[in-house]
Amino acid sequence: MxxxxxxxxxxxxxxxxxxxxxxxxxxxxxxxxxxxxxxxxxxxxxxxxxxxxxxxxxxxxxxxxxxxxxxxxxxxxxxxxxxxxxxxxxxxxxxxxxxxxxxxxxxxxxxxxxxxxxxxxxxxxTSLTVITQREHALSRLNILTDRERDVLRGLVAGLPNKTIAYDLGISPRTVEIHRSNLMLKLNVRSLSEVLRIAFQAGVS
Missing domain, CATH: 3.40.50.2300 (Response regulator)
Structure with missing residues (x-):
């Protein structure tokens, strides 16, 4: 070990x-x-x-x-x-x-x-406090557009792309584009990384 x-x-x-x-x-x-x-x-x-x-x-x-x-x-x-x-x-x-x-x-x-x-x-x-983590996560989410935030909330709720698309009145393909864009802006490669940032920021 x-x-x-x-x-x-x-x-x-x-x-x-x-x-x-x-x-x-x-x-x-x-x-x-x-x-x-x-x-x-x-x-x-x-x-x-x-x-x-x-x-x-x-x-x-x-x-x-x-x-x-x-x-x-x-x-x-x-x-x-x-x-x-x-x-x-x-x-x-x-x-x-x-x-x-x-x-x-x-x-x-x-x-x-x-x-x-x-x-x-x-x-x-880590010695970071929960508040510090939250502030850092919030600062990262500030670069997202309103629509990307809507898609993020759908992901946090555990919804599939089709359901998010229906709820927002857009196509599943558009959801995929927004999802790809927000992952690019957040510099992450997986859904779990997106969720970790969202939960630290208090997104629900």
Whole structure:
């Protein structure tokens, strides 16, 4: 394990995911513990001093959102990264509203995972206040047009492009253009980065 790497706790009912992600992280220098479900993880969560939780959003015993909520209720402030399958974006949005650092869509590559963990590490070590983060995020959003802000609010609500287009009375293609433009202005490459800025700024 590298000297500054966070311990990683993988919580997923899929044994294949646990094994593959664990192998990937261990070969990258991380200390890893795996859990086959949310309840198993919650039994030991209070005893964990530091680390990052890679949390599957859909599990049979208790879903990732409920695990995240329990951690918050018990004052366990471990950074959480949501692992989501296709079609679970609305749940990922809800998780980020509740404080998750990021979400990554399965299947994901090593670079995506490590980048997400780097953000978790940065948050765990940062000395920035929530107010400072909010002010910085607001300053970034100030460059958006009113229509781009409308599209952003639709994305924050977890709506697909077609629904955003219907609500705004424009075509899905126009929504795609506005979405592309706002991502370009914000200098981001993924939806999770857009959402992180929006949530820091208090967009709802």
């Amino acid at each position: 590298t000297s500054d790497a966070l311990p990683i706790f993988i919580v997923d009912d899929d044994e294949g995911i646990r094994r593959s992600v664990s192998f990937l992280l261990k070969t990258s220098g991380y200390s890893v513990q795996t859990f086959s479900g949310g309840l198993e993880f919650l039994k030991v969560a209070a005893s964990l001093d530091t680390g990052c939780v890679l949390l599957d959003v859909r599990m049979p015993d208790i879903d990732g959102l409920a695990v995240q909520r329990r951690l918050h209720e018990e004052g366990i402030m471990l950074p959480v990264i949501i692992m989501t399958g296709h079609g679970d974006i609305d749940m990922a949005v809800t998780a980020m509203r509740a404080g998750a650092i990021d979400f990554i869509e399965k299947p994901f590559g090593k670079a995506t995972l490590i980048a997400s963990l780097d953000r978790a590490k940065a948050q765990a070590q």
